[in-house]
Amino acid sequence: MSEPEPFYLPLDPDKGLYHATYSTTGPWFADAQHAGPPSALLVRALEQWPQPDPAVALALARVTLEVLGPIPAGEVEVRARVLRPGRRIELLQAEMLAGGRAVLQARGWRFAPADTGAVVVGAAPPIAGPEDAVLQEARPQGWLPGFMDMIEWRWLAGALGEPGPGRAWVRQRVPLVAGEDPSPLQRLVVAADSANGIAAPLDLRQWLFVNTELSLHLHRAPVGDWTGVDAATVIGPTGAGTVSAVLYDAAGHTGRATQALTVGPR
Numbered sequence: 001m002s003e004p005e006p007f008y009l010p011l012d013p014d015k016g017l018y019h020a021t022y023s024t025t026g027p028w029f030a031d032a033q034h035a036g037p038p039s040a041l042l043v044r045a046l047e048q049w050p051q052p053d054p055a056v057a058l059a060l061a062r063v064t065l066e067v068l069g070p071i072p073a074g075e076v077e078v079r080a081r082v083l084r085p086g087r088r089i090e091l092l093q094a095e096m097l098a099g100g101r102a103v104l105q106a107r108g109w110r111f112a113p114a115d116t117g118a119v120v121v122g123a124a125p126p127i128a129g130p131e132d133a134v135l136q137e138a139r140p141q142g143w144l145p146g147f148m149d150m151i152e153w154r155w156l157a158g159a160l161g162e163p164g165p166g167r168a169w170v171r172q173r174v175p176l177v178a179g180e181d182p183s184p185l186q187r188l189v190v191a192a193d194s195a196n197g198i199a200a201p202l203d204l205r206q207w208l209f210v211n212t213e214l215s216l217h218l219h220r221a222p223v224g225d226w227t228g229v230d231a232a233t234v235i236g237p238t239g240a241g242t243v244s245a246v247l248y249d250a251a252g253h254t255g256r257a258t259q260a261l262t263v264g265p266r
Contacts (some may be wrong), residue, residue, distance in 0.1 A: 042080075
């Protein structure tokens, strides 16, 4: 078997051009990306946006990603800009285009640091680590290959293909961009967008339950390779649903994620 490819190969980074490889393709459709890798690629663009003041390192505290349509594999373009400039609070935007059409958009608030170590409060209780979780090696029947095989899934509760809620540790097996080590936040975004699958409420072979957005709120920057996702799903009576997840890393609770779902039979 050939070596698995990174999620993206740079074509012309100065122009924001990348090739989304087979590794990005999700379990729903063979020619469409799972939203995790492209979301992380937009977060990478937000992280790389120049700081307004080199002496004050702003950090992303909230990112919302809007899925504007199917995200095809192949050549994509990434653009970024500042919407609300500021030395201590700043709002950035990045978008992904495919064939000249916007398919994914991200907005992120960056805040200046402050010393609040003496008043830390409200973190969720810790969970057992990935070393105590059960590795799932087999992809569930009916789930397409690609992205699902590029992730190491370790379970504290539930499993892929089992009705949620679920609690899992997630680590990507391939780089986000060829030749780069992903940042902890990029890794967290890939994992957080999988909350829908971790807490899958229905049989994927019979139902579509696709997220149209992902919202992340972080009370501290994540660290390390692993992301813990403790997720649950609610399905309403008229084709809408919600996913909510508590996010962890090696140091404990780092933030929360939510997703809005559109639900219907396949």
